[in-house]
Amino acid sequence: MSIRPRYDVAVVGEIYVDHVFSGFPVWPQPGEEVVTDAYVREMGGGAAATACGLAKLGRAVTLVGLVGSDDHDWFARGLARYGVAVDGLAIGDGATGTTISVSTADDRSFFTHVGVNRQVGALATGAGLAILAQARHVHFAMPLARDVADAVLPPLAAAGIRTSLDMGYQPAWLADPANLPTLRAIDHLMPNEKEAELLCGHADPVAYFVHATAIGLRHPMLKLGARGAAALEGDRIVTTAPPAVIAVDATGAGDAFDAGFIDALLDDASPLQRLQRGCITGALSTRRPGALAAIPDRNELRSIHDRTY
Ligand SMILES: Nc1ncnc2c1ncn2[C@@H]1O[C@H](COP(=O)(O)OP(=O)(O)OP(=O)(O)O)[C@@H](O)[C@H]1O
Ligand SMILES: [Mg+2]
Structure with missing residues (x-):
């Protein structure tokens, strides 16, 4: 019987x-204060961004992750606005992961509490596994620890569920040979250029595909950032450039790409079509500040696709 x-x-x-x-004219020295009227509070993190991107494309999506108790209702409302299910949104013991992003016209710095x-x-591995x-597809937006991979990937594979992983920029995780079985067990690993270089030791995409x-x-x-993306199709490398956009902020472009690709x-x-769809959602997300404001819906995806490829 299949369900x-x-x-x-x-x-x-x-x-x-x-x-x-944003909008600070100068960077403060230690002990100084600078003031701006330009402030927004938004949902972030790769998992939230990719989930919202997929929901905006019309997919049935659930997000499995944790926030602090004070922020649960704010996230539940925000995710519901995108149409993301929150049955997997758990309350953790402690504070919500928090990033403070501060920018002047030329520079930006981040302060993060995990x-x-x-x-x-x-x-x-616990309540979230059920x-x-x-789902038909499970996307991991985290450095997938070895013990977690061991507990989660075999039952998903046995159920015929496809998997993808965007671990983000995690030099120690990428360099650890203990993660090799995880890399092999995941159906679609989704690194950017820097992460691919950490895996293979060379900056060249061809060297990455050989490795x-x-x-x-x-x-x-x-x-490949503004240059697009590449993949192996059989033993051939296929590449795609993103549609032309005026990029104002590439924060979260990789997570938006993941949504289109999935x-x-x-x-x-x-x-090739996966790369094209990823490049459209990735590139369009750069049109406005933040990860979520400019991700396309299904209609926009279709019309940009037909105009570009
Ligand atoms: N400046 C840009 N102009 C146009 N498209 C872009 C630009 N930057 C990124 N993109 C699109 O977004 C996709 C993903 O970007 P990138 O390779 O920077 O991912 P990433 O490094 O994982 O991003 P992130 O910093 O969000 O983790 C690219 O393949 C491209 O299609
Ligand atoms: Mg990334």
Whole structure:
């Protein structure tokens, strides 16, 4: 007997509240104060951004992650506005992951408290696993610890659920040979250029694909920033450039790319088409500050696709 999956995608990983301060004329010296009227508080973290991106494309999405008790209702309302289910949004023991982003016209700095995101591995192997198992595809937006991977990936594979991983810029995780079985077990690893270089030791995409094949990655691809993205299709490298945009802020472009790429996977699209869809959602997300404000809906995705490719 097969049960119809409840969700197209379950996204599991880190959730942050982002406090974004901008418009400062100068950087303060230690002990000084500077003031701005330009401030927004928004949902952040790769898991929240990719989940919202997929929901905006019309997919049935649930987000498995943790926030602090004070912020739970704010996140539940915010996610519901995008149409993301919150049955997997747990209250952790401590404060919500928090990032303070401060920018002048030329520079930006981040201050981060990881907070209850440290408990996401325990959530994924505990109460969260039953929710992950209700999806067609599970996307991990976190450095997937070895013990968590061991507990979670085999049951998902046995249920025929496809997986993807965007661990983010995690030099220690990428350099640790203990994570090699995880890299091999994931269906779609989604590194950017810097992460691919940490994995293979070379900055060159061709070298990455040679290395990725040698270590047994299933469907090698990589994101190339403003240059687009590349993937292996059989033994050929296919590449795609993003549509033309006026990029004002690339924060979260990688997470938005992941949403488009996974959306294409759900349609069993070809490697080239996955890259195209990822490049559209990634590039369009750069049009406005923040990760979420400018991600496209399904209609915009279609019209940009037809105009570009
Ligand atoms: N400046 C840009 N102009 C146009 N498209 C962009 C730009 N930056 C990123 N993109 C699009 O977003 C995709 C993902 O960007 P990138 O390779 O920077 O991912 P990332 O480094 O994982 O991002 P993040 O910093 O969010 O983790 C690219 O493949 C591209 O399609
Ligand atoms: Mg990234």
